[in-house]
Amino acid sequence: MRYQARVAVVTGAGSGIGRALTIALVHNGALVAASDIDESGLAATKAACDPGSVAAYRLDVSDRDAVLAHAEDVRSDLGPASMVFNNAGVDLFASAADMSWEDFDWLVGINIGGVVNGTKAFLPQLIEAGSPQRPARLVNISSAFGLIAFAYQSAYSTSKFAVRGFTEAIHQEMIIERHPITVHCVHPG
DSSP, X not given: OOOTTOEEEESSTTSHHHHHHHHHHHHTTOEEEEEESOHXXXXXXXXXXXXXXXXEEEOOXXXXXXXXXXXXXXXXXXXXXXXXXXXXXXXXXXXXXXSOHHHHHHHHHXXXXXXXXXXXXXXXXXXXXXXXXXXXXXXXXXXXXXXXXXXXXXXXXXXXXXXXXXXXXXXXXXXXXXXXXXXXXEOOO
């Protein structure tokens, strides 16, 4: 697919899937608003792309106010987003009995809180940018652990099952409300 003149938002762009998404989107003509909490990883992603194709933003996706401000910054800097990839995520290997409340809250705040924050912050722009001929795109990254639960992954599975449920509900809402947005939940792994 070609994405000329389309603004794409990618969270967790400093490494892994987020970096690969950013590079692929740029390769296909998109202007990317790439964000990550890791500024050095984000700088490396930006350096791997054509000059002027990536706007980099330091962002903690678990901070709702920061994500809302980020959405306005993207609109102001690049125009309304027509593609959003809520990709930022973390993992934690621990038994439910041994895991601290702080660790659980940290993981859930990023993995599901970040997806909810990103979706709600950018949904008005997606509705504005989409058209029947060229729909906007919302892509939320879950995991295979959002389909099947594994021992010592209770917090991670909880968050990724939640991403799946949230995304499937948003998908239905966009169809019912006839918004020109395609909604996808991706389960890597």
